[in-house]
Amino acid sequence: MKPVRKAVIPVAGLGTRFLPATKSVPKELLPIVDVPAIQVIIQEVLASGIEEVIFITGRGKGAIMDHFDHSYELEDTLRRRGQTDLINQIEAISRMVRAVSVRQKAPLGLGHAVLCARSIIGDEPFAVLLPDDIIDAKVPATKQLVEQAERYGSGAVAVMEVPEDDVSMYGIIASERMTERSHRIYAMVEKPKRDLAPSRLAVIGRYVLPPEIFDYLEKTKPGHGGEIQLTDALQALARDRGLVGYEFEGDRHDIGDKAGFLRANIEFALKRPDLAPALIEYLRGRLGSEL
Numbered sequence: 001m002k003p004v005r006k007a008v009i010p011v012a013g014l015g016t017r018f019l020p021a022t023k024s025v026p027k028e029l030l031p032i033v034d035v036p037a038i039q040v041i042i043q044e045v046l047a048s049g050i051e052e053v054i055f056i057t058g059r060g061k062g063a064i065m066d067h068f069d070h071s072y073e074l075e076d077t078l079r080r081r082g083q084t085d086l087i088n089q090i091e092a093i094s095r096m097v098r099a100v101s102v103r104q105k106a107p108l109g110l111g112h113a114v115l116c117a118r119s120i121i122g123d124e125p126f127a128v129l130l131p132d133d134i135i136d137a138k139v140p141a142t143k144q145l146v147e148q149a150e151r152y153g154s155g156a157v158a159v160m161e162v163p164e165d166d167v168s169m170y171g172i173i174a175s176e177r178m179t180e181r182s183h184r185i186y187a188m189v190e191k192p193k194r195d196l197a198p199s200r201l202a203v204i205g206r207y208v209l210p211p212e213i214f215d216y217l218e219k220t221k222p223g224h225g226g227e228i229q230l231t232d233a234l235q236a237l238a239r240d241r242g243l244v245g246y247e248f249e250g251d252r253h254d255i256g257d258k259a260g261f262l263r264a265n266i267e268f269a270l271k272r273p274d275l276a277p278a279l280i281e282y283l284r285g286r287l288g289s290e291l
């Protein structure tokens with residue numbers, strides 16, 4: 001297998017669940033404590049040994065590229081004020097990653113968003129990261145998948161067990177177990193009804209895919225919700241070329257959901273020595289009076 005050098009990050013969704021916050025601010029820039037969610041994702045990309053990023057963007061998402069570019073006015077002001085630490089931090093972000101953006105002109109679905117990267121990816125395997133999923137892990141989740149893809153010589157997707165009541169929110173796999181954490185996928189269903197779900201193993205927003213996925217995406221007709229679903233193309237890929245589902249190690253936060261977003265902020269804040277003591281004290285007092 002050729003090395004995985006590029007990551008596709010689809011950010012063209014409308015973010016309706018976070019309106020009105022996302023009326024003029026891309027949801028990917030909402031912060032996890034004080035770091036925009038998209039920067040947490042880029043840190044995972046870099047820590048997985050991938051250096052090139054392709055954002056699939058839509059209307060009103062220009063601020064994402066701006067975040068990873070120089071901000072000369074801000075840098076100049078900070079310099080004049082002598083705030084060296086902040087300048088260093090801000091400059092490091094603008095040097096962080098080599099990124100290009102491709103515009104998805106209409107939100108026709110995640111499958112269509114990934115297809116928009118075809119000409120830039122070319123003939124190599126690549127990673128896809130959905131910024132709604134933040135995965136806090138010792139070994140970055142994308143790196144775990146790259147290792148699986150190399151080991152089995154096929155695509156690999158992140159999966160995790162979800163409660164029975166939640167299967168209808170995810171793509172669910174039918175599979176046979178190969179090792180403690182890896183599964184050979186033979187079918188996938190997008191958002192099945194509880195009774196029709198083949199398992200409780202849900203696909204989470206991390207993928208390492210071979211370039212052949214584009215041929216399948218080209219042929220994929222609109223599916224669930226009238227959108228071109230990545231799941232439908234993955235199902236065909238699994239059937240013809242094999243696909244591994246890997247139960248990654250790490251804590252996943254679904255920050256596309258309000259409760260998940262708040263939980264992620266609390267968990268990340270609890271890991272920060274500058275914030276944890278005051279937050280714990282506040283929560284103790286608050287929950288004590290609540291119970």
Ligand code: UTP
Pocket residue numbers: 010011012013014015016017018056104106107108109110112113130131132256
């Ligand atoms: P979601 O289905 O969560 O949609 O997309 P959304 O618009 O981001 O959020 P809500 O549900 O309206 O609040 C899953 C991922 O696929 C991308 C989104 O940006 C997100 O990363 N996506 C979805 C696209 O890039 N294009 C699409 O046409 C659809």
